[in-house]
Amino acid sequence: MISYIEPRLLKGFRDFLPHTEIIRRGLIENIENTFKTFGFVPIDTPAMEYAEILLGKGGGETEKQIYRFKDNGDRDVALRFDLTVPFARFIALHRNELTFPFKRYHIGKVWRGENTQRGRYREFTQCDFDIIGNDSPSSDFEILLLIRATLLNLGLDVTINVNHRALFNRFLSHIGQVEKSVEILRIVDKLSKIGEEETRKSLCEISGDVNVRKILEFIGAKGSFKEVLDRITELSGGACAESQRLSMLYQFMLDAMPNQNNEPFVLAPSITRGLDYYTGVVFETFLNDMPDIGSICSGGRYDNLAGLYSKDTSISGVGSSIGLDRLLAALESLNKLPPSNSCSIAIVCVEIEKSGQYQALAARFRQEGLPCEVFLETGGNPDKHLVKQFVLAEKKGIRYVIIPGVNPLTDNITLREIAARKNNEISINEAITYLTSLIHG
Amino acid sequence: MISYIEPRLLKGFRDFLPHTEIIRRGLIENIENTFKTFGFVPIDTPAMEYAEILLGKGGGETEKQIYRFKDNGDRDVALRFDLTVPFARFIALHRNELTFPFKRYHIGKVWRGENTQRGRYREFTQCDFDIIGNDSPSSDFEILLLIRATLLNLGLDVTINVNHRALFNRFLSHIGQVEKSVEILRIVDKLSKIGEEETRKSLCEISGDVNVRKILEFIGAKGSFKEVLDRITELSGGACAESQRLSMLYQFMLDAMPNQNNEPFVLAPSITRGLDYYTGVVFETFLNDMPDIGSICSGGRYDNLAGLYSKDTSISGVGSSIGLDRLLAALESLNKLPPSNSCSIAIVCVEIEKSGQYQALAARFRQEGLPCEVFLETGGNPDKHLVKQFVLAEKKGIRYVIIPGVNPLTDNITLREIAARKNNEISINEAITYLTSLIHG
Numbered sequence: 001m002i003s004y005i006e007p008r009l010l011k012g013f014r015d016f017l018p019h020t021e022i023i024r025r026g027l028i029e030n031i032e033n034t035f036k037t038f039g040f041v042p043i044d045t046p047a048m049e050y051a052e053i054l055l056g057k058g059g060g061e062t063e064k065q066i067y068r069f070k071d072n073g074d075r076d077v078a079l080r081f082d083l084t085v086p087f088a089r090f091i092a093l094h095r096n097e098l099t100f101p102f103k104r105y106h107i108g109k110v111w112r113g114e115n116t117q118r119g120r121y122r123e124f125t126q127c128d129f130d131i132i133g134n135d136s137p138s139s140d141f142e143i144l145l146l147i148r149a150t151l152l153n154l155g156l157d158v159t160i161n162v163n164h165r166a167l168f169n170r171f172l173s174h175i176g177q178v179e180k181s182v183e184i185l186r187i188v189d190k191l192s193k194i195g196e197e198e199t200r201k202s203l204c205e206i207s208g209d210v211n212v213r214k215i216l217e218f219i220g221a222k223g224s225f226k227e228v229l230d231r232i233t234e235l236s237g238g239a240c241a242e243s244q245r246l247s248m249l250y251q252f253m254l255d256a257m258p259n260q261n262n263e264p265f266v267l268a269p270s271i272t273r274g275l276d277y278y279t280g281v282v283f284e285t286f287l288n289d290m291p292d293i294g295s296i297c298s299g300g301r302y303d304n305l306a307g308l309y310s311k312d313t314s315i316s317g318v319g320s321s322i323g324l325d326r327l328l329a330a331l332e333s334l335n336k337l338p339p340s341n342s343c344s345i346a347i348v349c350v351e352i353e354k355s356g357q358y359q360a361l362a363a364r365f366r367q368e369g370l371p372c373e374v375f376l377e378t379g380g381n382p383d384k385h386l387v388k389q390f391v392l393a394e395k396k397g398i399r400y401v402i403i404p405g406v407n408p409l410t411d412n413i414t415l416r417e418i419a420a421r422k423n424n425e426i427s428i429n430e431a432i433t434y435l436t437s438l439i440h441g
Numbered sequence: 442m443i444s445y446i447e448p449r450l451l452k453g454f455r456d457f458l459p460h461t462e463i464i465r466r467g468l469i470e471n472i473e474n475t476f477k478t479f480g481f482v483p484i485d486t487p488a489m490e491y492a493e494i495l496l497g498k499g500g501g502e503t504e505k506q507i508y509r510f511k512d513n514g515d516r517d518v519a520l521r522f523d524l525t526v527p528f529a530r531f532i533a534l535h536r537n538e539l540t541f542p543f544k545r546y547h548i549g550k551v552w553r554g555e556n557t558q559r560g561r562y563r564e565f566t567q568c569d570f571d572i573i574g575n576d577s578p579s580s581d582f583e584i585l586l587l588i589r590a591t592l593l594n595l596g597l598d599v600t601i602n603v604n605h606r607a608l609f610n611r612f613l614s615h616i617g618q619v620e621k622s623v624e625i626l627r628i629v630d631k632l633s634k635i636g637e638e639e640t641r642k643s644l645c646e647i648s649g650d651v652n653v654r655k656i657l658e659f660i661g662a663k664g665s666f667k668e669v670l671d672r673i674t675e676l677s678g679g680a681c682a683e684s685q686r687l688s689m690l691y692q693f694m695l696d697a698m699p700n701q702n703n704e705p706f707v708l709a710p711s712i713t714r715g716l717d718y719y720t721g722v723v724f725e726t727f728l729n730d731m732p733d734i735g736s737i738c739s740g741g742r743y744d745n746l747a748g749l750y751s752k753d754t755s756i757s758g759v760g761s762s763i764g765l766d767r768l769l770a771a772l773e774s775l776n777k778l779p780p781s782n783s784c785s786i787a788i789v790c791v792e793i794e795k796s797g798q799y800q801a802l803a804a805r806f807r808q809e810g811l812p813c814e815v816f817l818e819t820g821g822n823p824d825k826h827l828v829k830q831f832v833l834a835e836k837k838g839i840r841y842v843i844i845p846g847v848n849p850l851t852d853n854i855t856l857r858e859i860a861a862r863k864n865n866e867i868s869i870n871e872a873i874t875y876l877t878s879l880i881h882g
Contacts, residue, residue: 005494007533007750010518013489015531017538018482018545025483032466037807039784039814039839041459042466046564047488047520047550048454048508052446067489069510072554077451079488090456092448097458099836101817104459109488113513123487131817138796138817145800248794255797256804258850309448343480353689355579356696359586363697366478373480376542376572376579395540398480409699 012122100133130319453563571760
């Protein structure tokens, strides 16, 4: 007796069927095209590295979620759980082979043994982009602009909330609370989740009434970018390097989009990006048509990316990461997914013996930039075989079907428009011209 | 004291720096474009699956090489070591969601703990394409044609060696040696490696003198496709289903390429693809300019792809796999790699305060389809800062540099051609027209 193995997937892992995979690849291609127009270049790193490298300083959540095991050579290895740590290791290893400032992107899969009940996947695709080896506000700004351009090219209007992490610390220092900054940051970061009242209560336990009022005034500052900037500058004890940097960013926004003011950019003093390693500008990106889905692209400036792997002078940078799964879900909800069918023409099979000639006919369409599938069999019963193939075409999302003549390469063809159920006898050249105008023009 | 972690990679794993990654992605895009013109659609499967599923019936080599471990939920999991086994599982799991014949491709990484001393990598990219659910010779032929088109679109002329696995078995049956077919196949498969003399010796031990002469006559048949077909048909005891199928393939070749005869296709009776699961047509592809590198695209027809995972009626198919690493190595040796620089224009930074305006200027070029990088800082010393940026441009492979005027969005710009060290003062619109003609036309 033969035993069968039940075909099943691990929890949190997915197959991508053609319909979805075409959309995913189209989305990635669209994003990459924007990156390229800004002169960003791709890299890749291995899925598997020494666990020591990926875990670095460690951290409770990461240690629990990482896929870690001994390989056949008894090495302690793990699968990458993000693209940031491998990038830090990459920079430390290859710094002498790279030209700085280094503008790179990296799109790849990462793995985390997360709790799938929260709707999370254990295998998902990240899309990171960074500028490394440049400290100036022009690179902070370029990342912001690139986020906006990338999402605009997907048909999405966004609001990017910007803040300066060190300005918040300067403010805490000004009110004598800097030694509590880690706890305060942790609470403030949850403001949008737990609400102002909870935030106030938690902060009170740490900093006392007077300071809480000041902190809430700082993180709650509202108005135009300029108004908020003036207010938080004042609350931090006056102009400083950090406020000047934000001021310069603001000028860049006005200059880069002369007709739109600084419209997509908001100064949001409550954004801190939690306990991440950011030290300068931080940001989060929200869809104007679907803000509730949360930030789909976040990031910031960091001081010393590769510090853990290199004793040499530090390399700072600024970068961001797009959550591809969340973005896909948003595009789907907003009905803005790119079309999924890649081929809209098929040549039906009238006599299987002529399959070689059908391929030669298809080659003529392909040469003219018209993707063209060849159907491989007649579908049995001669009375019904065409109908069967029309049904197949419809199932596959093919819109135009070519019924070749007796001499497939010279005779007129019958062009059938599937949706309209309309047949038209025309020459091959006429069909090429007509289909080109329908599909490309 | 801070301790550093040495940045290093696991043996057999690689980073891809931008130069190489741009080429890899360009190569994959090129291959995908050909697949699309034939109406093939992409799928993806998880990197990790239940070990039971990936190991299937098992097999010595696979068991030794697979990365297998217990995940945090104590599940016995493994990383995929090819794209064929996951595809079989995929078909068993999703057969009711798919439309047959199903023409799919799958490009993805796989992992094998191979001996790296043979120059093998432990992480590499495979590129598989198959037609599932169709038995007719027209699908065998389409795969052959697609191999040829894919490689031709990369600038590579190929010879595809074709054979029919079952015709060889029929021949063995005819000479009364079919019960030894496994051993004979194993020896014959090594013909090109061990030479005719060794093959003869090994075969002699199994089949005896008379039969060896017949076997060598069969596998050594030379001449045109037609001549070889006639010869091996005769040696197998006359026309049969298998020889008729090859005959039909031959007719398709003539019909599909009327001006080229069947030039890229050779009938090679010694090709058996070892002990693989193939049951029908098998093939191997060699580069005309570099045959010694070995087959860069092999495959064949199989009877029952998903049999291990499904009790239902069997699904047959025909498919092939391109070895991307070998292909890249060949393209490099033949000096046929696609160009690696993705961005050939940069705007230099004259005053950092104008970075916003430089981005607005860059946007005008990007809108016209001209990728354009913005340099982020002046490079220090005002006397030398332009020279420094020219050097940076040269290092990055940027060919044209734009030096903006005092009013970056309205003044004439200076266009510098890096290689020629030539400056030209022109208007922004003139620069767009000129660069468009240089880069796109």
